[in-house]
Amino acid sequence: MLEIKGLTKTFNTASINEKRVFENFSLTVSQDDFITIIGSNGAGKSTLLNIVAGSIPVDEGTIKIHDKDITKLPEYKRSKKMSRVYQNPALGTSPSLNIIENISMFNNKNKNFGLSFGVSKKNIAKFKEIVSVLGLGLENHLETKISMLSGGQRQALSLLMATLTKPEVLLLDEHTAALDPNTSKKIMEITEKIVKEEKIPTLMVTHNMNDAINYGNRLIMMDNGKIILDISGNEKKQLTADKLMQLFKDVKTNSVLSDRFILS
Amino acid sequence: MLELIVNVIEQGLIYGIIALGVYITYKILDFPDMTVDGTIILGAAISSILIVNGVNPFIAIILAFLGGALAGLATGILHVYLKISSLLSGILVMTGLYSINLRVMKTSNISIPNKVTVFSLLGTLIVIVLFIFFIKLLIDLFLKTKLGMLLIITGDNENLVTSLGQNIGTMKIMGLMLANGIVAIGGALLTQYMGFADMSLGTGTLVIGLASIIIGQTIFKLPFIKETTMVVFGAILYNVLQSITLNLGFPASDFKLISALTVITAFIISSNKKVLKLKRGEKNVRN
Numbered sequence: 145m146l147e148i149k150g151l152t153k154t155f156n157t158a159s160i161n162e163k164r165v166f167e168n169f170s171l172t173v174s175q176d177d178f179i180t181i182i183g184s185n186g187a188g189k190s191t192l193l194n195i196v197a198g199s200i201p202v203d204e205g206t207i208k209i210h211d212k213d214i215t216k217l218p219e220y221k222r223s224k225k226m227s228r229v230y231q232n233p234a235l236g237t238s239p240s241l242n243i244i245e246n247i248s249m250f251n252n253k254n255k256n257f258g259l260s261f262g263v264s265k266k267n268i269a270k271f272k273e274i275v276s277v278l279g280l281g282l283e284n285h286l287e288t289k290i291s292m293l294s295g296g297q298r299q300a301l302s303l304l305m306a307t308l309t310k311p312e313v314l315l316l317d318e319h320t321a322a323l324d325p326n327t328s329k330k331i332m333e334i335t336e337k338i339v340k341e342e343k344i345p346t347l348m349v350t351h352n353m354n355d356a357i358n359y360g361n362r363l364i365m366m367d368n369g370k371i372i373l374d375i376s377g378n379e380k381k382q383l384t385a386d387k388l389m390q391l392f393k394d395v396k397t398n399s400v401l402s403d404r405f406i407l408s
Numbered sequence: 409m410l411e412l413i414v415n416v417i418e419q420g421l422i423y424g425i426i427a428l429g430v431y432i433t434y435k436i437l438d439f440p441d442m443t444v445d446g447t448i449i450l451g452a453a454i455s456s457i458l459i460v461n462g463v464n465p466f467i468a469i470i471l472a473f474l475g476g477a478l479a480g481l482a483t484g485i486l487h488v489y490l491k492i493s494s495l496l497s498g499i500l501v502m503t504g505l506y507s508i509n510l511r512v513m514k515t516s517n518i519s520i521p522n523k524v525t526v527f528s529l530l531g532t533l534i535v536i537v538l539f540i541f542f543i544k545l546l547i548d549l550f551l552k553t554k555l556g557m558l559l560i561i562t563g564d565n566e567n568l569v570t571s572l573g574q575n576i577g578t579m580k581i582m583g584l585m586l587a588n589g590i591v592a593i594g595g596a597l598l599t600q601y602m603g604f605a606d607m608s609l610g611t612g613t614l615v616i617g618l619a620s621i622i623i624g625q626t627i628f629k630l631p632f633i634k635e636t637t638m639v640v641f642g643a644i645l646y647n648v649l650q651s652i653t654l655n656l657g658f659p660a661s662d663f664k665l666i667s668a669l670t671v672i673t674a675f676i677i678s679s680n681k682k683v684l685k686l687k688r689g690e691k692n693v694r695n
């Protein structure tokens with residue numbers, strides 16, 4: 145369980161570029177949550193994930209996993225509890241190493257990186273099977289360097305590797321946005337399969353309304369650092385892309401109106 | 409003539425060790441490390457002063473390695489903890505090393521009696537070949553271990569080291585220590601080979617290392633040859649080229665210019681071949 149409480153974050157404090165992204169923001173993610181997060185550009189979605197992962201420090205507030213306060217924990221130590229997949233496929237793999245080496249390294253996550261061989265022969269059959277689940281035929285090219293793979297193939301591997309050692313929280317930031325529609329669909333299906341089978345609490349940011357509706361059990365809409373819609377269960381199942389777009393627009397005009405109201 | 413060729417190859421092999429050190433920082437760690445210009449003299453200084461004082465030449469080499477590793481540690485700490493840029497960290501330590509090296513040697517030039525070097529044991533060429541063989545083998549093996557692969561990832565994708573739950577700073581420091589230790593071994597062997605240690609030895613070490621890497625990876629690039637082997641061959645060929653230029657009548661002092669021009673030319677030719685480019689084209693953006 146992930147608990148974000150009283151989060152406040154301002155970028156470039158006390159400068160002309162000061163930008164308050166969050167003020168007293170709270171969100172509780174329960175053990176069986178697969179949350180899809182939507183919201184306009186600049187709403188604070190990536191910042192939220194960066195704060196949870198520890199790549200950006202908070203000004204105020206606490207972040208807890210299973211009641212353990214991790215707010216002050218450096219990013220690399222938090223990585224032991226959580227995994228991320230980014231929009232940019234280059235961030236999730238090591239291009240100079242081949243597929244089996246990349247997978248072996250992630251199989252060793254949270255263990256000791258010592259002077260034993262990186263790839264152990266006895267694991268190869270197991271990894272072959274795991275990779276074949278992706279259905280991309282990569283299991284026959286385990287010796288291929290990552291730099292030879294396409295963005296979609298890298299992204300599929302990134303996802304696989306991120307969940308190889310089961311994380312307590314999975315963070316996905318537009319992880320299918322750089323892919324063509326077919327590959328994107330495939331990666332989404334793999335995502336759902338892994339998240340369901342492994343029962344990993346997941347936060348998934350997306351700009352694809354259909355994905356936001358079709359996947360996960362809970363949907364959050366963010367705007368200007370606030371959660372403006374939080375629906376789950378049956379209510380979420382009855383959503384359609386049109387309804388969601390309408391809600392989205394309503395919120396936008398409302399916020400423009402209230403801005404005007406303040407100005408006048 | 410034969411003797412000249414053997415000499416060139418011997419010197420080339422010793423420079424091969426130095427180039428392997430540069431290879432670790434520049435190609436694997438993605439870190440242009442100026443420290444090596446000072447570390448090579450540090451290795452030479454430690455080794456020569458110990459030998460002159462009657463210490464076993466092999467032990468002198470081991471201590472040179474440790475000295476080099478300490479220099480790498482200093483650069484690493486400046487870069488990782490004080491957030492000084494990679495180039496400036498190296499330059500600062502290199503500059504500081506100049507005084508330290510003078511203190512170690514006490515004069516700017518020491519000569520070593522040649523009966524007490526590592527080469528007196530089995531014959532010069534054999535000893536050099538054994539040294540480079542073992543160092544290369546150890547590097548190749550190391551890069552197949554978990555820690556070695558983590559070092560490769562450190563240069564490839566810093567973000568991934570963090571994702572693996574490991575401290576990126578520690579990895580950079582470790583790589584710098586290893587590389588500078590190896591360069592110091594090269595410096596130690598070089599003085600024992602030449603019979604003297606000299607403060608002018610170091611200037612241009614990084615550039616010579618880079619030139620060797622480029623030459624090796626351009627000329628010996630074949631699917632069955634390991635990168636480390638290419639680098640060693642590159643260093644030998646570099647020394648051959650150097651001796652040809654000398655024999656053509658260019659003064660020895662011109663060769664630093666020639667090395668710099670080699671690297672610049674390689675940059676121009678290979679600008680789209682990634683022979684020498686640092687690996688990270690773009691900063692790690694995360695959104």
Ligand SMILES: Nc1ncnc2c1ncn2[C@@H]1O[C@H](COP(=O)(O)OP(=O)(O)OP(=O)(O)O)[C@@H](O)[C@H]1O
Pocket residue numbers: 155156163165183184185186187188189190191192695
């Ligand atoms: N490192 C930073 N420094 C200064 N401002 C930042 C930084 N990171 C984000 N911001 C600002 O915080 C706000 C939220 O940005 P964020 O990247 O979280 O948006 P987002 O919801 O992920 O948008 P998008 O849909 O475009 O990815 C933006 O106004 C952005 O300019």
Ligand SMILES: [Mg+2]
Pocket residue numbers: 189190191695
């Ligand atoms: Mg974003």
